[in-house]
Amino acid sequence: MYKKELAALRRANRFRTPVMADPDAVDMASNDYLGLAHKRKLFKGACRRVADFPWHAPKSSLFVGGYHPIHRDFEHRLAEANGFEAGVVVGSGFLANLGLIESLVRRGDVLFIDESYHASGMVGAKLVRGRVVTFAHNDPADLIEKLSDVPAGGRRIIAVEGIYSMEGDRVKRDFFEIAEWFDTLMIVDEAHSSGTTGPNLLGVFDHYGIEPDARHIKMGTLGKAYGSYGAYILASEEIVSFLHNRAKPLIYTTAPSLFDIALAHEGFDYIMKKRKKLSRKIERLKAVAEPFAGTMPEGMIVPLPMPDIETTMILRDRLKKMGFEVGAIRPPTVSSPILRVILRTAVKPKRYRELFKAIKRMLHG
Known part of the structure; x- marks a missing residue:
């Protein structure tokens, strides 16, 4: 066919x-x-974490009993280390981007997304009810121009990557300042910067010395520097609660693998130590x-x-x-x-x- x-x-x-x-x-x-x-050693440590419990699979979605202490502990560990209020684990980076963008951009909102953003975000952008505007890759001036051309109405959301997966360049610090000037939310995909960038290897927030606030949303994968599989989203308690209630890739799927989250926890602790x-x-x-x-x-x-x-x-x-x-x-x-x-x-x-x-x-x- x-x-x-x-x-x-x-x-x-x-x-x-x-x-x-x-x-x-x-x-x-x-x-x-x-x-x-x-x-x-990390593999064995993850095995011990899972073996401490009478079941080794999540069995259901996060909201139907699938949420597990292994999920909760890793969310808390990541949120605290990165300076965010809350976090949520997700099945994959693709699902994390898809869920973030599809759920956060509501009718009347505008998403401003880098033209080189990951395909998962671009797929999510096609599902939103609001307007989508792409801007030239890692070009603050182009973003400012496009933000200035869009009347302030609903929420405005900027989506960038910490390190871009194909170009290999780092997001410019200007974007964080632009998000503050224009009072926008800001999604930072740290799939390729978490574990590789910054004095504490926590990513671009760490690299630039930026303390996360209520406008910032950080997502990252566990299948790269952390040596496992899955993903996470870090944000304010309000935004994480909204994702719990609106993000389809969180609601309508089995919770992430307990072993993969345990393995990522081992990997993260190893990185922090070394x-x-x-x-x-x-x-x-x-x-x-x-x-x-x-x-x-x-x-x-x-x-x-x-x-x-x-x-x-x-x-x-x-x-x-x-x-x-x-x-x-x-x-x-x-x-x-x-x-x-x-x-x-x-x-x-x-x-x-x-x-x-x-x-x-x-x-x-």
Whole structure:
């Protein structure tokens, strides 16, 4: 029934199939930034947390008995560490963004969303009852212009990412000031900045020294730096209560896996304990990437522009044969193809030097 569409994708070099990681390759493709997915001690700690209770699965939604002490304890731990009043765990980052945007933007409200915001937020934006305005990527002036053009009526909500997943750049501090000037709510997707950014590795609020207030909403995933699966939302008690009552991905689904939340809790505690050591490793890796990338990476994502899709796939495959796993990102995920290199503290700096030299040879001879 979909043969023509699949054939078109193949012709355009956009056809996808699941990729199984090679355990013998050097992982420079996954979002396991701090290598926690390989730490057996954290796995065992999560097992003990779950084993302390007579049941090991949530069994139902958060609002029909599925809410568990493991959920509650992690919500409290994250909220306190990040300086927010309250939090709620969610099944995935995609669901968190979808629920946030679909529920918060009511009729008469306006959502201002960065054009490079994650696909989950863009899907949510198509479901809102209010108006949606996109602004140029990480461009404060364009946002100010568009905010000024929209009469103040209902709520205005800005949506940005802490570290953008494809560009690898950090949200500018100006956006926090703009949210204050225009009295807007502000959603910050910290999927790629939590655990990798700031003196305490808590993300961009931490990096900029911004104390969260009632306008701020932070969401993040547990499947990246925290080495697990799932997501969370941090906000004021009022907004979290509103999400409890309006966010469909919270209400109409089974509560998040107890083991995954317990594992994320172990990972978060590990990061807090080791944050100084981890920060030093992160900065060393960024310094290694700087000469090749042309600038010091703001996060742990190094996007390398490629001349075309075919070259992107050829280089990805050649590097794989050399034992390096990197991401080949193609349109429509990005406007132009890139090789996406992830800086991971579990990989030694010398391996990144080898990788970057190999890519340079392949591109320039």
